[in-house]
Amino acid sequence: MTRSILTVGRCILRWTLFFGMALSPSYGATNYTISLADPDRHLIEVQVVLPEGPAQRELQLPVWNALYQIRDFAQYVNWIHAKDHAGRPLTLLQLDKSRWQITGSQAGAIIEYEMFVDSPGPFGAEFNSHHAFFNLAQLLMYSTDGRDSSITLRFSRVPSGWRIATPMSSGVDTFVADNYDRAVDSPVEIGDFQESAFEQDGGRYQVIVDAESSDFDMTKISAMLHKIIASATNWIDDRPFERYMFIYHFPRGPAGGGMEHAYSTAIAVNAEVLAKSPEVLASVTAHEFFHLWNVKRIRPQTLEPVDYTRENYTRALWFSEGCTNAAADIIQLRSGLLDERHFEEDLATDIGELERRPAHLTQSAEESSLDAWLEGQAYYRRPERSISYYNKGELLCIALDLAVREASHGQASLREVFQWMNKNYANKHLFFPDSEGVRRAAEAVSHADLERFFAKYVVGTDEIPWDDFFRGVGLHLVTAPTTTADAGFLASRNFDAPMIVTAVTDGSDAQIAGLRVGDTILEINGKPPGEDSSETTARLHPGDAIILKVRARRGVERELKWKVESHEQVSFEIKDVENVTAAQRARRTAWLKGEAESSPQTH
Ligand SMILES: [Zn+2]
Structure with missing residues (x-):
């Protein structure tokens, strides 16, 4: 078995020094083994070895993870048993659909269960004769008193020729994480994938691709990644990681989407779409990569600590998702992966998408964020019922960028808003108080009162007066x-x-x-x-x-x-106003670069 990532992190050294092969149960740590039992029937077996601790404990399997939807992963648990280290059965009492109580576990316990795993895509967990891809929150139960303690993870019965890739730190024959949350934020690809690695400005990057080799070109993907990484880290002026992993799936069947993680992303694009429209890959990649800041580190207070047992409501998804879209556009514009014409066409399409949904007059960006949990319901997706927090959020961020520029006379922009939030929340390990936190940042960098902007367009459902925002950059919205x-x-x-x-x-x-x-x-x-x-x-x-x-x-x-x-x-189009002035043109150039006009103030 070739391990894809070799780390020199402090915790690895500790683990290998103290536990060598790390096969014996380690006090304090919960040890997991995922056995790739039966690919044809999509069955895995999970063994959880709990350390010494209370005689009575509760085990929880998350009901949701990352996607803001209740998915009840327990529906796939075929059976579950518990025993002590001598192999004697322990009493396991089911408490609700996703929680079990174990009794007699003072000297530790071994819990084993079988799961059916056949949900494809970057948000899922899939195991078949071709490969395995896991979002671990769908598979791993945690002891409710031990979510903060370290974990080890091993894989067994890995088919010959398959390798393992995950951003998780690796020991001798185990992967390790400081706690459960960190472990389940690390996707795992197991199979005969193709890989590439490079260093850039001190960061180490690994690219894992599961696809037919004729369906993609690793050189082109690497070239695109170099641009996105340089553009994003430069724009936000930060690189809060040493290594980062891109996991790509390019299946020939239906596929699309990406999932962000703190040290990685998993992205799926249909092979035909990739061939015809490579810009789709750049766009999803820029979005997911920027998420390592926005939502993973610049994180709404209402999403922390994660409660895996029920919906976690936040009013800030318009910012966490929509503004990630806006930042992804800027990252692509700065690196030449997107040009002004396409950016303005896409923006007009996005405005049309919002305007054509009658719900834009009844559902605010914050309400749409709260209602994310209804997106699985077909009726909810109707145009008279809902808007998209991606769509409205992106438009709000573009408007906010222009508003901040106007209010600060070109001294600040969305870039300074993000940098302020990164310095004042993320880097101080603080979470931001939802929309209020965004407003504080925008007001701090613009020295203006933006209460009306937030009241009207974020909390309220006022029509966005586009021409007022576009005037400064010499554009206007044309409808026909x-x-x-x-x-x-x-x-x-x-x-x-x-x-x-x-x-x-x-x-x-x-x-x-x-x-x-x-x-x-x-x-x-x-x-x-x-x-x-x-x-x-x-x-x-x-x-x-x-x-x-x-x-x-x-x-x-x-x-x-x-x-x-x-x-x-x-139809909506964005066009130049008549007689664009030199000042408007200069402002537009700065806007499209995502930069303030004059050198930014120091904060
Ligand atoms: Zn996203």
């Missing part, structure tokens, strides 16, 4: 009625769940063809559906045929066919 294709329905998928029809227009040909809300879409025009039906329908023209293979709520599978209709909608 356009005729656009209308397939007559909306459908979306929630991560690895099937695509569900969420809306069918009354009287439309889709409705006449027999499509109903709640139907499951198996294929759109002969292809498996992506994340959202608009990915396919946006490419259709009025009069084109659309063929849907659907499964109705009652379980009947059938094919529906109709012709795409048209409807009037407002």
Whole structure:
């Protein structure tokens, strides 16, 4: 077995010195072994060895992790047993759907359970004959009195030829983490992956790719990473890690998305999308990489400490996700991975996406953050019910950037806001008080009162007066009625769940063809559906045929066919104002670089 990461961290040395092969139970530490038992049936066995401690303890399997959704990982636990070190059974009493009480564990205990593991994607846990990819919170139970103590993790029955990659520190034959939270923030890839490593400005980076070798070019990926890393660390002026790992999956089936971690990211992009639109990979990578600051270290107080047993409500996802999008744009603009024209086109598309959802007048950015936990529900995703905190949050951050520039006469920008939050919260190991914390940072760097901005656009649902914000950089928003294709329905998928029809227009040909809300879409025009039906329908023209293979709520599978209709909608474009002045042009250049106009003030 080749270990992918060799570390020289202090804790590794301690562990190897004291415990050598680290096979004996270590006092204070909880030792986990994940056995790759049966790839064909997607079964793993987990052994948890608890140290000496209280006679009665509780074991919890998280109900959620990272994605703000209750996923109840306990549904996949086939069986669970407990015994002492002599092999005598211990009493294990189930307390609720995800918690067990163990009695007689004063000298330690061994808990073993079997899990079905077949959720693909960067948010999931998957084990099959090709590879294993684990988000460990989905697999590892913790003792509720020992979440802060160190853990060791071993893998057994690893198929021959498979290697292990994880950002977790590695000992002789174990991986180690200071505590449970740190361990479960470390994804694990096990398989016959391809890898590459490089150093840049003192940081060490490892790239792990699980894909057909003909589907990607490691040299191009490394070149892209060099740009993103340089641009991001320079923009925020910090590198709070020594090493960082990028784990990529490029499957040929449906895939998309990334998951941020403090020292790594896991990203999936469909192989065909990667080939046709490599900018998608740059965009997801810039987003997930910037998350190592924004959300992992610049972190809302309301998400700490993590409570794995229930929803963790925060009003700040508009900032943690949306402003990560805005920062990712700046990172790409600064490194030449994105140009002004595409940035402005994307921005106009984002404005259109918000404006076209009636819920933008009823659901605020903060409310959308709280309601993240409803995103798994098909009805919730309807345009009259919800907006996206990614979408509104990104727009708010772009507006905030412009507002800070205006208020500070070009002395400060979003960059200074992030740097202030990084210095005053993250680097002091403090969490920020949600939207209020963002406001404090923006006011500190702009020396202005931004209460109205936050009251109207973050807490409230006022329309964002774009032209007021854009004026300083010589742009304005142009709207025009356009005729656009209308397939007559909306459908979306929630991560690895099937695509569900969420809306069918009354009287439309889709409705006449027999499509109903709640139907499951198996294929759109002969292809498996992506994340959202608009990915396919946006490419259709009025009069084109659309063929849907659907499964109705009652379980009947059938094919529906109709012709795409048209409807009037407002299109959005961002254009230069007439006679752009030299001052506006200078401000725009600074804005697109993510920099203040004059040298930033020292704080
Ligand atoms: Zn994100």
